[in-house]
Amino acid sequence: MREDFLHYLWKYKKFAFAKAKTTTNIAITITSLGEHNHLAGPDFFNSRLRIGEQEWAGNVEIHIKSSDWYAHGHETDPAYDNVILHVVWEHDVDIFRSDNSALPTLQLKEYVDKEALESYTTLFENQSKKWINCEVKLPDVPDHIWNHWQERLYFERLERKTETIREIVRQSKNDWEATLFVMLMRAFGTSVNGDSFQSLAAHLDFSVIRKCAQEPFRLEALLLGAGGLLPDDSVDSYALQLQGEYEFVQHKFQVDTQGVLPIQFFKLRPDNFPTIRLSQVAMLYHTIPGLFQKLMEVTHLDEFYDLLQVQASTYWDTHYSFATSQKKRVKKMSKAFVDLLLINTIIPIKFAYSQYIGKDQTATILDFITAIQAEQNSIIKKYNTLRPKAENALQSQALIQLKKEYCNVHKCLQCSVGNWLIGK
Known part of the structure; x- marks a missing residue:
């Protein structure tokens, strides 16, 4: 189990959230999941929940096990004083805030669909033997999802290059x-x-x-x-x-x-x-x-x-x-x-x-890049064996971005392909 999978489950409500209860059997109503925080601090900011009859506004922290709260030293970190719910895969110990109040905990494994869990497990198993995690299932991804994701990947790569250019302009x-x-x-x-x-x-x-x-x-x-x-x-x-x-x-x-x-x-x-x-x-x-x-x-x-x-x-x-x-x-x-x-x-x-x-000039950029032939390198050639051939430079640039920034580092849960394969 990976923590980013739990982030995915929470962020996209990929669990039976309407039935969710704390480990002490108190009903949880989710008004707002909060803003996903990719920096230091709690995992989701500004969440809004009702636990029992009490309305709460604050942050949500996510761990594999409840005991990770103490393993990471959150009990002494003021940044975690405003956590209103601890979301874990496995509840193995009760958690208390710095003021000794009990922290409500949601054990996710009780509410996750078995098919989604099996899809997730299949995606990440035998990683050392696969070029990319989804290589067997990649051909199953619908064209509209694949094509839209490639365009997003291209502009993501283009924006990264733009950051480099801005720095040289500044210098x-x-x-x-x-x-x-x-x-x-x-x-x-x-x-x-x-x-x-x-x-x-x-x-x-x-x-x-x-x-x-x-x-x-x-x-x-x-x-x-x-x-x-x-x-x-x-x-x-x-x-x-x-x-x-x-x-x-x-x-x-x-x-x-x-x-x-x-x-x-x-x-x-x-x-x-x-x-x-x-x-x-x-x-x-x-x-x-x-x-x-x-x-x-x-x-x-x-x-x-x-x-x-x-x-x-x-x-x-x-x-x-x-x-x-x-x-x-x-x-x-x-x-x-x-x-x-x-x-x-x-x-x-x-x-x-x-x-x-x-x-x-987004439209002009798209006209230019889609009119240029796709690059030829080992990454493009391998993807071409898994899905229909990349025909233009937008697609080849997107595939390079996909391999280097997602596939190589197993960011399947931040990838539209991985999201579809798990959530279909």
């Missing part, structure tokens, strides 16, 4: 262009170098980026040099030119890169090599002055793809690194990579900025 003193640069750098670093690229962006004053962006070679030298990617002993002429330019820029703008996280090539596909991605960033900021404003003005998805037609500088047509040359191939940002930029950076910033200026 940049409300410079949204600088915020976009930091977020784009993280995205260009992908999962391997995301932290390192963001660290690099945080060490570069965006005013310097604006100035250097007028000359793409200079901006490329700044990014590669500050990222520690220019070799000291190279005989490659382009590398030597970049090194010389970087030394000039570093001195001119007093660039301090102490503390920038190391950038790595290990386990990366060549198209994601940091040399290629940083050159693409340089060309992006050179070819699109006022990038932030242009992105915020986009109203149709195709405009993003037209705007982000960017490729690395010509040197990289025949290189992935400074060490060796390769067969010529233009290093253009692929549609799949642009989709990742849209999903993880541009759409979240557009959403955050719309909130900042007080403009509701």
Whole structure:
């Protein structure tokens, strides 16, 4: 038995509440269940009950056993003086408040439907052998519940990203262009170098980026040099030119890169090599002055793809690194990579900025995200074996949120799927 199951039973009245009595056989009438408290203190605030003929207003505390009251030290905590009902699964000891008055107790196990209890037990049994708790029953969930839950999950994930964006905006003193640069750098670093690229962006004053962006070679030298990617002993002429330019820029703008996280090539596909991605960033900021404003003005998805037609500088047509040359191939940002930029950076910033200026763009965000193809990773592939295939980015983002924030930590009782499976 888990305490969050008891919270679920109380919050949604999933017990024979009309028949409820205290352990001393006094009838309980529930006027208001109260507000669920997820922080320190009693579990439900501002509940209203009638116990016998007495009306009560106060808090409700929930435990597996009555003795948990003493195990958690509530008898000496003033925060629990206003508890009016102790809800437990098993009553094993009488509880007294700090003033020695008896605390009324409701033993839930007498009032819970057996089918609901069996559904709950089935959901959580053999956890170590299952990818997710509901994997056998997930196909049974009605489409309208599944689809609505996915939309909620997407906006939950989007709001979490928005919180990160707001913090970067605060640190940049409300410079949204600088915020976009930091977020784009993280995205260009992908999962391997995301932290390192963001660290690099945080060490570069965006005013310097604006100035250097007028000359793409200079901006490329700044990014590669500050990222520690220019070799000291190279005989490659382009590398030597970049090194010389970087030394000039570093001195001119007093660039301090102490503390920038190391950038790595290990386990990366060549198209994601940091040399290629940083050159693409340089060309992006050179070819699109006022990038932030242009992105915020986009109203149709195709405009993003037209705007982000960017490729690395010509040197990289025949290189992935400074060490060796390769067969010529233009290093253009692929549609799949642009989709990742849209999903993880541009759409979240557009959403955050719309909130900042007080403009509701929820419908536009939905139009964008549902028009982008679903991501492909191990999480999405596994869910696709359990239910019909995720077709768009809203669904794939929702599934990532579901797996990481609910399934992995067994928050089935906060999940619409788990609620339906237990309560059906």
